Amino acid sequence: MGNNGSVERRTVLKAGGASVAALGLAALTGCGGDSGAGDGTVTIRYAWWGAEDRAKRINQTIKLFEKKYPKIKVKTDFQPYLDFWKKFNTQASGGNPPDVFQNAIGFLRKYDAKNVLLDLSEQVKAGNLSTDGFRAGLEKFGEIDGKLLGVPVGSNSMALVIDKPVYTKAGVTPKQGWTWDDFDAAMKKIRDKSGRAGDTGPYNVMYLYDLYLRQNGKAFFTEDGLGFTEADLTDWWTKAEKGVESGVYADQKKVAQIKPKSAVAAELSGGEFTWDNFTVRYSAEGKSEYGLAPIPTTDGKKTGQYLGSLMLSASKRTQHPKEVAQFIDFMVHDPEVAKIMGYDRGVPATQAQYDAYKPTDPVNKEIAAYEESLVAAGVLEPITPHPNGADVCEAAFLRIGEELGLGKRSVDDAVKQFFTESKTALSS
Structure with a gap:
């Protein structure tokens, strides 16, 4: 996670x-x-x-x-x-x-x-x-x-946790196989109809980026290193930055200010990507009704997901x-x-x-149903092996992504810093 x-x-x-x-x-x-x-x-x-x-x-x-x-x-x-x-x-x-x-x-x-x-x-x-x-x-x-x-x-497994009333008000109904274009359009609807960002933002969500890479024939890790290029990460983080500027992703400074509370529970965003079993935190933190939605796809089929x-x-x-x-x-x-x-x-x-x-509460029932839906949809794949040093890369992605979101680094600087730290970790 x-x-x-x-x-x-x-x-x-x-x-x-x-x-x-x-x-x-x-x-x-x-x-x-x-x-x-x-x-x-x-x-x-x-x-x-x-x-x-x-x-x-x-x-x-x-x-x-x-x-x-x-x-x-x-x-x-x-x-x-x-x-x-x-x-x-x-x-x-x-x-x-x-x-x-x-x-x-x-x-x-x-x-x-x-x-x-x-x-x-x-x-x-x-x-x-x-x-x-x-x-x-x-x-x-x-x-x-x-x-x-x-x-x-x-x-x-990774999922999109959503504020259900916000999605309903915006007329957005995520379904298995929806695309990133569908997702981007949905974020704009939520922004325009709810007055909050559609999503918290993917700056440092390493495991979401891994799924996106897997959808496109790559992966965050190979057995002995990184499975993507500086150009790939530049595209990802540039899109995140533009999303904040347009209001479809949450202001990262506000996100930092309300921690440890989530941006969804704090009503800064309509949803965010996380592990499905973390859903219980939202009900404890917030006042709304929260649920799980499928991961968007590149081709309408492949999510890149694994358990x-x-x-x-x-x-x-x-x-x-x-x-x-x-x-x-x-x-x-x-x-x-x-x-x-x-x-x-x-x-x-x-x-x-x-x-x-057998869970009796709505949140855990939904977690079980979500994982059952992944099996039924046949989207689960084997996880990509993590090389020695993967934990250091994960920590670097988290930290540098946060620094980028807070305006402490440019995209180019963040990408170079991440690759510098990761190459050192993976070669040690």
Whole structure:
């Protein structure tokens, strides 16, 4: 996972983050978990990023796991997103990362290259971890170069979150297969009939730009670098700048002023692109009714979409690979876990968990329906592999896009700065 997935992830998670002490969670100690007690009990360490509510839910699932596996104890730690990776980097560099931890696609090659991640394939062969029953090909999501480096716990996909009454008033009804020309025309209607911008603006929405590139036969990343040119990015950011000037995209200075509140909930724009499972924030922040609309296309067919996912990965240094595999297997397959977690980390990745949790609130129902519609429309494709250094590129795109939107950089300067930083990150 601008209003891009990275911005919202950072905003939502950091805003709701809490210290370990706040929940009375055990601190991380030791290297690769405890060696084990005399009675055969072993302890594994589990770390993730998120807010208090996620921590409470996860701790409930751990109680279920420890009940089923009484010889395995779990020590836990969680941090807001940025703090998590800062701490994890320190632990990994010191040779004592947690046994199992929450992970994301942008970090797989990075930490595989640093010899941090355990290839879970052997545990699958040993019967300690099952890759059966995953939805829409998600079982392949954590495979890199023939190694299973992560197992999905939930899914999400990019979507257009809209203020439904605003779209209705403007006479705009997004449908699967609508084009970018249709979208541009809709933004003008919303501007003219609602008095607000049609969209928050795509300056730093890296994962939306990735979809646009994929629609045009390219991608943000290839296996070993960037999959687009400076000219491509110049066109993208020039269009964003012109959109603000014409009022179809929101004034980025106003967007910055109301953070962490979204521009849609603050009634600065009629919609914005983000991950579908972030939709819950809008109902909490705003007064209107919000929904999900399809991604515009270049040709009326190809959206470039894929299901993204948070994952569970294991440390190569763990002393308990079997127990870690059993823990991951439980967390992604057990139906009771899904009932506790809901859509906190996205729509459940396995069919058994998806069937076990049936949302009753309108927002989560719409998230489920949206992902079902993507499968039914046949638009989902495999995600493009992210190279080592992808996380640095993502952070640079976010920061430089914000600077451009705030008028601190010209388009040419922003493009050159992004490529300079990305080439350094991808060559290291």
